[in-house]
Amino acid sequence: MFTNYLKVAWRNLIRSKWAGAINILGLAIGITASLLLFVIIQYEMSFDKFQSHYNEIYRIVSKDKYPDGFDYNPGVNNPVPDAIAADNLPFGEVVPVKSVYNTQVNIYEQGEKSGIPDKYEIDYSLYTTPDFADLFDLQFATGTIENLANPNVIILTKTTAEKFFGDWEKAENKSLEFSNGLKLAVGGIVEDIPDNSNMFFDMLVSYQTVRSNPDIYDFDFESWGSLGSDNQLYVSLADNADIATAQAALDGFTKKNFEGRGTSEKSLLLQPYSEIHFDQQYGSISGSVTRLSTVNTLVIIGLFILVMASINFVNLATSRAIGKGKEIGVRKVMGSTKTQIIFQSFGETFLSVVLATLIGVLGATFLLPFLSLIADVPEKMDFFQPVIMGFVGVLVLTLTLLSGFYPALVISKFKPIHALKSRFQPNQFGGISVRKALVVVQFAIAQILMISTIIAIQQMNMVQDADLGFTKEHVYFVEVPFDTNTERRIDYFKQELLSNPSVTTVSLASDVPASDNNSLFNFYFDGKSEDVPFPAYAKFGDENYFKTYGIEFLAGGPYQISDTIKEVVINETMAKRLLIEDPNDAIGKQFRLGMMKEWATISGVIKDFTVNSLRDEIKQLVIAPKKDFYRVVGLKMDQNASLESIASVEKTFEKVYPEQIYHGYFLDESIQKFYESEQKLALVFKIFAAISILISCIGLYGLVSFMISQKVKEIGIRKVLGASVSQITYLLTREYFLMVLLAFFIAVPIAYWMMERWLENFAFKIPFSTGLFVIVMICSLLITGLTVGSKAIRSALANPVDSLSDE
Incomplete structure (x- = not known):
């Protein structure tokens, strides 16, 4: 039976190629956009979840209360790791991790310091103890974590080892030198750390290296007044402890060691490791940090696009139903039940959704390499992951149900006598008001994205042109050791x-x-x-x-x-x-x-x-x-x-500095990098606002086609009675302009609320202006005029003889 439904659905799709193509195209555009957004969201939500102790790790962070505010720091004061270990607080593992960025490594030929070395720059180096492997997963290809108990020992990832020595298998027991003159021995090689980690590193250096080289590392382990974000502490709870017990013990430790020191009221807090990736207040030790509001915005945009695509499908499917009236009438006369008609309609919907999804998957696969231009994701990503394929399956079922339910309900209510005579009243198609409401929702969504795009662009323009209080043009700077x-x-x-x-x-x-x-x-x-x-x-x-x-x-x-x-x-x-x-x-x-x-x-x-x-x-x-x-x-x-x-x-x-790697930057370009994430989000708004407008136009065109098909004879009679083209065009288009205006008044408060929250990330921000909203309204009316007007004018110019000839 199901096979028969699909066969009939395929024949109907082939018979109405143009309408079916428009329907599938609109849905495919929405699916492509939603799949790309899902890839971004899934990547951001997956950070560090590969760690087997993901939910058991905590970071100890510092919070200082001053008379006029707070200061937040992800690090701890220098003596804290040793003092916590000595006090036997209710923690299982106590793991200090000190980060160093952009470390230069020199490799001399034959390990001898002579001539100009091969120079490499490493982004992330972490100094830690052997207990690091008790909290964070490491897969050793050679060597062991215990080597980090010794000073001047380093563990490399496979990629880093291959960069230094050509073959990672030849790296163990080799030596290398930092640009500060420190010589280290390679004590092991581990598999590369996944990109979606906030404990990302290229090299692990023994913590004892810092202790053993005080002349190189200006780090005083006894200075309670020293606090830096690069000196962090990670712990797990003892077997018999819970978070409340551990925090209470940490509060006692803080009071004991910090009361009376400095002018602030110090707090050491336990932060779950699972919160780090979305924590703008404290940040991460390595890897990227994303605002949760950004992820939520992408989720909302994805849902918006899918809703708009589904609304298109509903409007176009119900408008096509008038052409299937005789088919439905014959089926009912021949004994088809209401349930069978519904399943037949769902079969057509399912086939259209599957075809649109296949096109969407192909489109998303093609566009995936460009995704890093609009989001902080790796340039190379595997699209065919189980979670993404699972999302595709859920998407097909959800869209089939959402998009197919209303058209199936409408078609199943056809009365055979009316269907066979092709005499329908508007309310037999579910009520014109329902489809108008759907178009209002579509244009409200499109205008929300349009307003958000303009605000994001204006804010980034303000950032780019703002007077920073110093000269950034024609200034170049060079980093030196x-x-x-x-x-x-x-x-x-x-x-x-x-x-x-x-x-x-x-x-x-x-x-x-x-x-x-x-x-x-x-x-x-x-x-x-x-x-x-x-x-x-x-x-x-x-x-x-x-x-x-x-x-x-x-x-x-x-x-x-x-x-x-x-x-x-x-x-x-x-x-x-x-x-x-x-x-x-x-x-x-x-x-x-x-x-x-x-x-x-x-x-x-x-x-x-x-x-x-x-x-x-x-x-x-x-x-x-x-x-x-x-x-x-x-x-x-x-x-x-x-x-x-x-x-x-x-x-x-x-x-x-012949032994050093050169780093030179223009100051204005360096400042511009501060706002890369906001620039990318603004680009996301631009792209998806354009997609929403396209989908809205397709949906509006479908509804106009349906409405005009219901008024063909009315238009013919009006023309015979002397109505002009402009009068008929006005008659057909005025309600759509009212619908767009209604959508505008719905969109404005929602967009205002969304963008006001986004602008909270900036201490300096643009003011909202009435002109901005007026521009969006005018643009929406122009788009509506072009979409609706073109169809209405063609109908107004049609020969009335053709529309009245069958009377």
Whole structure:
């Protein structure tokens, strides 16, 4: 019986090729879009779920409460891992993990340090203990985790080992050297870590390496005042402990070790490992972090697209039903039951859905390699995964039920006498109002996406054109290694750069004005011995820092040439928080960071500039000279500088630092990377808004075709009685414009709510304007006019003789 239904369905589909093709095409577009969105969502939701202890791992994070707010840090103070292990808190495993990014590795021929080595840069290096393997899954190809108990030992992934030595099987017991001069032995090779991990690494280095090389690693294991996001701690609970017991014990530990230290109220909190991937507040140690709101937005867009595609199918299927009236009438006269008619209709729906799904799968497979352009997913992904194929199966069944139920119900209610005479009333097709309501829903969805797209584009344009408070154009910066006490090359590098005719100024600094880096210090002000009750964000740079980056002074000026902190510059936010209303009153005041022994003098107050990104509020900032911290050389380039000028900078670097990998960036391009995820989301809005408009037009065209088919004789009579083409066109189109306007008033509050939540991620954001919504309304009306008007005008121009000839 089912085979017969499919055969009849296929014949009906072939008989009405054009209508069937439009129906399947609209559904296929929706399925393709939804499949691609599902791939993105599934990838984001799959992070770290391959870990066998996924639900048993916790990260200990730090929360500091100040009188005027909170500070959140994913790391712990330096002595915390050892102190927790010594206090026997109710934890099973206590695993410190210290991260280092962009590590340069030098491989010398035959392992001897001579000549220029082969240089490699590794993105993620983690320093940890052998207990790491008790929490996180590792598959060893050779060697064991126990080798991490020894200093100067490193474990490589297979890909990293092949990069260094050509063949991972030859890597064990080989040696390599970091750019800081540290030599390490390869103690093992593990399988590559999957991309969907927030504990991603290319190399594991023994934690004992940090302890054994204090001259290389400036890391004080006894300093309770030192806190960095790169020094994290992961634990599991003891067998007899629950989360409440463990947190209570951790609270007691915190009170014991931190009460009376500093000016903040410290809390150490247990964070489930499963929450890390979506946690913007603390972030991850490696891998990517995604806003849960972004995933939810993609889910909503996917559902929107599927709903729109289903509405199209319903509208087109019911409009085609008028052509099947005699078929249904004959079937009923010959004895077909209502149930059999329903199953026949579902058979046609199922066949259409299957064909649309096959086209959708082919389309998604073709577009999959380009998915990384609009989402943070790997460039190479396997589409035919069990979970994705399962989703395809569920999609076919769901769409068949959703799209097939209403048309089947409508067709099954045909009365044989009316069907055979082809005399139908509009309410016999389920009521025109139902289909109109569906079109209103479609256009509401399309307008929600249109409004969201325009807001996202305007916000990203504002971000791109915003005044950041410093000069980002024609500024180039180069990263350099730390100088040792016996070797100072950075000054020579600076002098060589100044001899370049395309370079106007050069500044040595710890960091550029806007970056992801944050250095926080407790500090003292105006000669008082008590800490100021909020931290200072600090950057370190020489006296040319302000000129190179075009930072404007409100009072005073730059400090004098110095390698150490004798004078400092603060920003206007810092001055205001220190209750200094007039910037000039800050000049000459005493200022001392917690790490300083001597007081410094404030030489100037600068205008606020964006320290991180426009997502963040302006921070209270101090800038001071400290040569030991300089790692960035900033160059203000002449406006006529060319690619040859940049090439000459690189040659100078290679002359001064022959063993180092060159890293040079334009500041404006570096800043633009802050907003990659938002730019991609804006692109997603653009693409799927266009898809929604296309699907809406197909659906609207289907409904118009149905409505006009019901009014063919009416149009003919009106023309005979003298109605003009414009009058008939107005008659046929006016209700659709009203439907679009109704959809607009539904869409506006929903879109406003959605985008207001998205803009909460930015401290600086665009205001909503009435003009924006008016533009969307006008565009929607124009699209409706083109879609409906073309069909209406053709009908109005038709010869009335043809429509009335069968009377």
